[in-house]
Amino acid sequence: MRIHPVEVRRWCESLGGVARTAELARVGVDRHSLRAALDAGELRRVREGVYATPDTGAEVITAVLHGGALGCANRLRAEGLWLIGCDDRVHVSMPPTGRRRPHAGCACVSHWTASTTDGGMGSLADALVQLLQCRGAEDFFVALESAMRKRRLSRSGVQRLRARVQAQHRHLVDFARWDADSGLESLLRLRFRRSGLDLAPQVRIPGVGRVDFVLIGLVVIEVDGVPGHADSPLSRHKDLVRDAIASAHGLETLRFDYALVVHEWPLVEAAILAAVDRARRRRARRVVG
Template identity: 45%
Template sequence: MFNAASVLASLGRMARTSELKRLGVSERELTRAVRQGEVVRSRQGVYALPDEDPGILHAAEHGGVLGCAAAAVLHGLWVLHVPKERHIWLGVNGTARGRSDSCRIHWDAGHVEVGVLPPVRNTLLQLAVCADEETFFAALESALRQALVHVRDLAWLRLRLPAARRWLVDFARSDADSGLESLVRLRLHRLGISVRTQVTIDGLGEVDFVVGTRLIIEADGKENHDGTKRHKDLRRDAVAAALGYRTLRFDYDLIVHDWPIVEAAILAALSTL
């Protein structure tokens, strides 16, 4: 007889009774493990380890799996905003269990497997329906960057997107190093400003954006705040100036929370070049 907790740990996810039985776990062992607190029963016939993500347990209680922004985060995508409300994917033929007034249900195409996140393309579709276009776009470019979606996934996604969001699939690229870069490119596009991304400049190296011929824009993430990184950035900016470029550098808080200042700075710089 196999230990229920050990089998669940080896799977790395929750599982149905039928799957655990196939792997050698008996009904008696499951009853014992639940009584001892070694495993939990999220709903009839579905078991998990006690330290399972609360969102995943909550989704299983309702008959589905975690979806939308929370699933995107677990997939490793860059997500601008994660709502407090839990989103659950039931697939195309799922059955909601219990009260669902505390969560949002997604019924998009596919079939749910216990403990398995929705495919990345489904997660992106859910984001497109629930979130603003910037959150969706940044997550989409994050998925492209990590090769988590491919041409057939983009075709599947575009076909099912709201009409107003389809252009974002065509506009998306796979070279954005962070969601911040995705936000900057999208917002500048709305202003009618074209940028070149991930540009290599002789004597300087690679920069995030070049606008026109002489304006460099750098988007620094949350992690770029230590003294050593600050010194390297200042040196790069000085080298860029010596080469005839002007550099504008913006951090996470400026781009996400103070965009009007960023926009004004870029427009002012462009007016003088």
């Protein structure tokens, strides 16, 4: 029985936008129906035995041409997760028995892992493991908390992921929260954990509302990852009002944006530690007085 070209495309879309001949055959697409879908422009041939819908993303197509599926940071970005940064190369999840395929302008990064795929996309868990190996603990932790907040991982999925990472990195999974508000907040919380300072996230202060962090109970830290926020006069005014009320409570407020936290961390750290020192000296004077 012939399958209409539009229906063949829908089957391919259900497989993640990329499908192999055998995968299409399992849902009843015979070679005549496949040829009709190609002729009608509902599918395109990526390489021998592999097909994609016309609107499948360029990065996915590149990964398939390379011999694998989209992986690492590219896969996580396609999921809409928070990332510290991402280079311009396509990271490809390669099966252990796979074969890297040369293709035009190839600058791909291959990740040879026990991968599972959904069409042209590697699994989310594979991508997180690859990110840890490729870019380190901070990038992994930020992406993990983003996946947890968006409920892209279940609790059992988090535990399976924990079992896959090296023992020295499992504390990152244990420390991760389900309610981290942004990647910048995840990054700060992880960094201050290493310093041993008491950093409380998402604290409500009377008259101020919820702030990103309160450090040692006396220093407010706000991080802004939204481009253009500081350029809004109304938003700027509200921030100033909040800072003034916090000051009336005896709290010093420090504000940082994405560029400062990610690219100028030594400056940010020095400013925060200086504020902590001032707060401790004020508290000590009050106790003595």
